[in-house]
Amino acid sequence: MNRLWQAGRILLATLREIFDENAYERFLRRTQVASSPEAYGAFRQEFEEAKTRRPRCC
Amino acid sequence: MNKTASIFAWGAVGLLAAAAVGVVAVHRGEPINALWLVVAAACCYALGYRFYSKFIAAKILALDALRATPAERLENGRDFLVTNKWVVFGHHFAAIAGPGPLVGPVLAAQFGYLPGTMWVLAGAVFAGCVQDFVILLFSVRRDGKSLTEMAKEEIGRVGGFVAYTAVIAILVILLGVVALIVVNALKDSPWGTFTIAMTIPIALLMGLYLRRIRPGKVLEISALGFILVLLAIWGGQWASQHPAMARVFTLRAPTLAILIMVYGFLASALPVWLLLAPRDYLSTFVKLGTIGLLAVGIVALHPTLHMPALTRFVDGSGPVFAGKIFPFAFITIACGAISGFHALISSGTTPKLIARETQTRMVGYGAMMAESGVAVMAIIAACVLQPGVYFAINSPAGVVGQTAAAATATISSWGFPVTAADMQTLAQAVGEQTLFNRTGGAPAFAVGMAHIFSQSLGGAAVMALWYHFAVMFEALFILTILDAGTRVARFMIQDALGHLYKPLGRTSWYPSILATSALIVAAWGFFLWQGVKDPLGGINSLWPLFGIANQLLATVALCVATTIIVKMHRARYAAVTLGPLAWLVAVTFTASWHKVLDPNPRVGFLAQARALAAAPATSATAQLVFNNRLDAAVTAVLVGMVTLVLIQSVRQWNLVLSGREPASVKESPFVMTRLAEDRG
Numbered sequence: 001m002n003r004l005w006q007a008g009r010i011l012l013a014t015l016r017e018i019f020d021e022n023a024y025e026r027f028l029r030r031t032q033v034a035s036s037p038e039a040y041g042a043f044r045q046e047f048e049e050a051k052t053r054r055p056r057c058c
Numbered sequence: 059m060n061k062t063a064s065i066f067a068w069g070a071v072g073l074l075a076a077a078a079v080g081v082v083a084v085h086r087g088e089p090i091n092a093l094w095l096v097v098a099a100a101c102c103y104a105l106g107y108r109f110y111s112k113f114i115a116a117k118i119l120a121l122d123a124l125r126a127t128p129a130e131r132l133e134n135g136r137d138f139l140v141t142n143k144w145v146v147f148g149h150h151f152a153a154i155a156g157p158g159p160l161v162g163p164v165l166a167a168q169f170g171y172l173p174g175t176m177w178v179l180a181g182a183v184f185a186g187c188v189q190d191f192v193i194l195l196f197s198v199r200r201d202g203k204s205l206t207e208m209a210k211e212e213i214g215r216v217g218g219f220v221a222y223t224a225v226i227a228i229l230v231i232l233l234g235v236v237a238l239i240v241v242n243a244l245k246d247s248p249w250g251t252f253t254i255a256m257t258i259p260i261a262l263l264m265g266l267y268l269r270r271i272r273p274g275k276v277l278e279i280s281a282l283g284f285i286l287v288l289l290a291i292w293g294g295q296w297a298s299q300h301p302a303m304a305r306v307f308t309l310r311a312p313t314l315a316i317l318i319m320v321y322g323f324l325a326s327a328l329p330v331w332l333l334l335a336p337r338d339y340l341s342t343f344v345k346l347g348t349i350g351l352l353a354v355g356i357v358a359l360h361p362t363l364h365m366p367a368l369t370r371f372v373d374g375s376g377p378v379f380a381g382k383i384f385p386f387a388f389i390t391i392a393c394g395a396i397s398g399f400h401a402l403i404s405s406g407t408t409p410k411l412i413a414r415e416t417q418t419r420m421v422g423y424g425a426m427m428a429e430s431g432v433a434v435m436a437i438i439a440a441c442v443l444q445p446g447v448y449f450a451i452n453s454p455a456g457v458v459g460q461t462a463a464a465a466t467a468t469i470s471s472w473g474f475p476v477t478a479a480d481m482q483t484l485a486q487a488v489g490e491q492t493l494f495n496r497t498g499g500a501p502a503f504a505v506g507m508a509h510i511f512s513q514s515l516g517g518a519a520v521m522a523l524w525y526h527f528a529v530m531f532e533a534l535f536i537l538t539i540l541d542a543g544t545r546v547a548r549f550m551i552q553d554a555l556g557h558l559y560k561p562l563g564r565t566s567w568y569p570s571i572l573a574t575s576a577l578i579v580a581a582w583g584f585f586l587w588q589g590v591k592d593p594l595g596g597i598n599s600l601w602p603l604f605g606i607a608n609q610l611l612a613t614v615a616l617c618v619a620t621t622i623i624v625k626m627h628r629a630r631y632a633a634v635t636l637g638p639l640a641w642l643v644a645v646t647f648t649a650s651w652h653k654v655l656d657p658n659p660r661v662g663f664l665a666q667a668r669a670l671a672a673a674p675a676t677s678a679t680a681q682l683v684f685n686n687r688l689d690a691a692v693t694a695v696l697v698g699m700v701t702l703v704l705i706q707s708v709r710q711w712n713l714v715l716s717g718r719e720p721a722s723v724k725e726s727p728f729v730m731t732r733l734a735e736d737r738g
Binding site for chain 2: 010013014015016017018019020021024025026027029030035036037039040041043044046047
């Protein structure tokens with residue numbers, strides 16, 4: 001049961017990483033601001049340049 | 059597990075692999091069950107991972123768990139970040155899994171299921187996984203440097219320049235060809251066009267939700283977006299049956315091509331948060347879900363493959379694309395076996411997240427195995443169709459005939475019986491007006507996927523919903539590549555132009571954004587238009603061109619890898635990368651020679667240009683002749699540049715091995731890790 005729980009947690013963490021939710025949380029921690037439309041806007045601005053430069057495979 | 063039990067267990071896996079591969083390879087005549095392919099793939103991957111990747115890790119790369127990775131040394135909470143290995147694996151797989159492993163194997167199924175399956179398995183285990191693994195590790199040891207930078211440092215400036223040019227060329231050709239696949243899937247299909255059109259307002263809604271209502275809650279809005287997309291699929295049926303709506307959404311190929319170009323330009327120039335990012339999330343959500351569902355469906359339903367092991371088209375006369383099994387099967391399959399583009403991802407985001415060197419094996423080698431597994435699923439989806447149906451969907455009208463009667467007569471004469479009535483019944487079952495001349499692989503994959511799912515989930519009554527779900531999945535997937543790829547290419551062009559005139563390099567300067575977006579869209583739009591107007595369906599010319607460009611980039615990546623291995627004093631093991639390199643050189647150079655100089659007009663670009671020029675002139679003749687000459691020139695230039703990289707690499711190896719140059723690798727200095735054993 002413990003292993004199943006751990007697998008579920010890793011799956012959720014993977015999805016949160018893939019969907020950039022973790023990146024947003026790290027941004028909030030690093031900049032020490034609360035989540036808000038403005039904070040998310042600033043996050044996207046900082047994050048997008050790097051993210052959209054990433055190659056995407058065929 | 060003790061040693062005896064381990065030997066016994068792996069021996070059993072080996073025997074099972076031999077049996078399954080043997081059945082797949084030698085079985086002829088009666089249809090074969092798809093489960094044989096699944097077992098063969100699972101066993102080959104298990105053996106490859108357990109033994110071959112471990113050998114590479116131990117003998118060549120000497121992975122060191124104590125050496126701090128850039129994620130630890132340079133951790134900044136943004137690009138460099140120590141991350142759980144399974145999370146990195148998921149991230150890496152989501153980045154490398156594109157439409158290539160779905161489309162390429164479907165097209166290559168014209169040779170039968172055997173060539174594609176064998177190349178996907180052998181190519182992945184001995185070439186693709188190895189490339190991704192070693193490039194990832196070499197990038198980790200160089201502070202996460204890109205392939206272009208490593209090529210410049212290890213081989214010379216030519217290496218860096220060629221890698222850069224190959225990336226741009228691949229992006230442009232890839233974007234053109236995937237856009238053509240979408241056009242071919244949606245032309246004259248009001249249901250599919252409506253569904254895909256609806257994904258744009260859904261993405262805009264998601265963008266606004268993320269920005270204004272629940273900032274950062276991507277998973278929940280992606281799940282909601284997915285439900286809305288399912289509703290759009292359901293609504294598509296209504297749209298296709300409503301006379302006025304059906305008229306609006308029944309579009310011809312040129313109209314769709316123009317709309318897609320306009321979309322690509324807007325997606326590149328608009329703020330990312332509004333359209334591109336939410337669409338990317340939605341596509342990823344659908345992609346991971348559908349691939350998982352397909353895997354479960356194939357294993358649970360284990361359908362029968364109706365395509366023979368080998369077809370008569372191994373002689374090069376195939377209707378889907380022309381060219382002999384060697385080299386064209388290997389060029390066509392592309393990402394399912396080896397993809398140069400993966401080397402960019404292995405030297406992009408992933409090396410900056412790896413917590414320990416030892417994890418590069420699981421992430422680099424393992425994720426490519428998973429991608430190869432997706433290619434096996436695509437082969438199965440294509441080969442569960444009756445061969446006559448497969449060829450009727452994938453063959454251009456220019457090859458099999460303009461009418462249903464002519465097409466079915468031609469295909470039946472090849473020994474693959476199919477009737478116009480069969481095709482009409484199938485088209486009605488999937489909610490389309492016709493399935494003839496749907497080149498590009500996506501519709502055939504969608505029909506195969508719908509066929510598999512409708513065997514259990516809802517039966518034949520919902521086959522149309524499954525078909526349009528599959529079309530939506532592919533189109534959404536491809537359009538995401540299209541908008542993100544246009545943006546990536548735009549940034550690369552801006553970087554280069556910034557050296558000529560500084561403001562052009564500024565990604566926030568709108569004149570530069572508009573000019574470079576237009577330049578990139580015009581470049582891939584040219585290839586898209588060429589494909590739409592091509593009497594042979596476009597895929598015949600463009601997919602091999604993309605395959606050649608992609609495999610040439612893999613050639614560059616393997617040159618870099620071999621050079622580093624030689625410099626690491628591991629030359630006696632260099633065959634690990636030299637073998638795939640030699641194979642790729644043979645494949646890509648032979649394919650390029652055929653595509654440029656083959657006297658058969660269906661194969662050679664120049665021969666086709668000559669044939670077109672000699673035929674009675676039409677208003678499109680001059681353009682078609684020019685297109686073919688341009689394709690020949692692009693192929694020749696790419697091959698010429700990769701030849702330069704090869705020559706420089708061989709020179710480097712010779713200098714190092716003869717002792718005339720010191721064997722110095724440009725790795726970051728060793729730093730002991732401070733991470734506790736349990737992290738990552």
